[in-house]
Amino acid sequence: MKNIISRVTICSIVFMTAAGCAKLDEKLYGSKSITSAGAGAAELGGVYSQLNGQADQANTYALQEHPTDEMMGPTRGTDWGDFGTWRKLHTHTWTPTHNQVNDTWDQLNIGVFRATQVFTKASDISIKAQASFLRAYFMFQVVDLYGQAPFRDPDAPSSSIPTVMSRTEATAFIIKDLEYAETNLPATSANIGVANKVAAEALLAKVYLNKAVYTSTTVGGPFTFAKADMDKVIEYANKITAAGYSLEPAGKYFQDFAWDNSEQSHENIFGIYNTTTNAPGSAKNRWRMGLHYNQTPDGWNGFTTLADFYKSFEATDERRGVAYPGLTDKVGLRAGFAVGQQYGPNGKVLTQRSGKPLIFTPEVDLNFSTEAQGIRVFKYFPQPSANNTVNDDNSSNDYVILRYADVLLEKAEAIMRGGTDPSGQTPLVIVNLLRVPRGASALSSVDATVMLAERGRELYYEGWRRNDLIRFEKFNDPVDQRPNKTDKTKTLYPIPQRAVDTNPNLKQNPGY
DSSP states (O other), X not given: OOOOSOHHHHHHHHTTXXXXXXOOOSOOOOOOOOOTTOOOHHHHHHHHHGGGGGGSSSHHHHHHHTTSSSXXXXXXXXXXXXXXXXXXXXXXXXXXXXXXXXXXXXXXXXXXXXXXXXXXHOOOHHHHHHHHHHHHHHHHHHHHHHSOEEEXXXXXXXXXXXEEEOHHHHHHHHHHHHHHHHHHSOSOOSSTTSOOHHHHHHHHHHHHHHHHHHTOSSTTOOOOOOHHHHHHHHHHHHHHHHTTOOOOOTTOGGGGTSTTHHHHOSXXXXXXXXXXXXXXXXXXXXXXXXXXXXXXXXXXOOOBBOHHHHTTSOTTOGGGEEOOTTTHHHHOOOEEEEOEEOBOGGGOBOBOTTSSBOEEBSOOOSSSOOTTBSBEEESSOOOOOTTSOOOOTXXXXXXXXXXXXXXXXXXXXXXXXXXXXTTOOOHHHHHHHHHGGGTOOOOSOOOHHHHHHHHHHHHTTSSOHHHHHHHXXXXXXXXXTBOSOOOGGGGSOOOOHHHHHHOTTOOOOTTO
């Protein structure tokens, strides 16, 4: 996963935030230098390729999931120690030199810089609009994780020091980028991997929903949500509904993540398009990071969910887990959460490497787990072959970044926080509209606690949990294996120390 094609080029880009050239855990599939002749499809492809790192189990995804109440990476004997990188994320004990804090900063800021190059040089409006959307996405992640956004003019001399936008300034910049994208992107696109008008509207809704967090004078809250911002969330959500997106019917929740989600999904708005012959942002990390070595396919036996999170689902809730046709009947793997005895092809009872039954237990120890401890999560899953084997080198599951169910829940939350829906929907109506087809019981009321819990049940392992917990001021609460409340300054990651050392415009975040 370190196919870096031009170390000199990457170093020159990363120099805007760091001294020297750090290890970058990302896939780069080629790019061309952008000259005064203008930017075209090939250069835009280089910006899209920067999204592939979002499908990794590390970096952006790890920073957004491991510190939350729905994921941990336990050390299993000598496996998954990794110098404490996963434990430090779960316990909120990272520092300005943490490897994933550093690598994510590089990865996202490279995305911003590449998109800026294309936007600045392109003459084609469609290319500029796509670059504008992609720049907004990468900068949104920078603002969400780090609270500051360095920015380099592509035409500036390499010796110049990048400017730095505050969180408030960067949020306004992102909104402007997305408004430009919404105006100039087409209504539809060939596949999930090409930005369109709806993708811009979905990201705009998310930015406005979090605007109170990003413009707050106090890190970590309390937050004041402006009615005007909540009305914008509702406006964009209604536009997306009008564009024809809808929830999956009863019993079809997991088809948004299956191997044929390109053809079957009614909800997926934007992500990374994968095929059996070309899977640049392969979703296989999402199942391999939890699969045991003896399952089909074999995995890395790593990450788990927390027992309390698993217990938040009703037994009838499809999202908790189901036998998925074409998967479970062939290789024994269920979609969703995996707990208890595990099975392989033809119903074979699986064992651990020691020969003991492979029984995933709710109990898990962050520091000293056995190979079978911890409930695993398989929201994405591979397609078995006719002979009950799996080759997932090129998995055709599209990797999902923006999804309609998320947009609907954002609308419900915006109404709850004081926004007005012209169509008259209430948070309760919207939440039940989503829950009932999933097999969960209809609720009689909705408050902030219920709303946060429902977002967790719907969007688990999709990379949004930290963002949600911060907005609801619950990120620092104790969870399993983190018994004490942490300081609100942990709602922002530190600016990498080497970036602060080389750019005087960057100021280290509070608490570090």
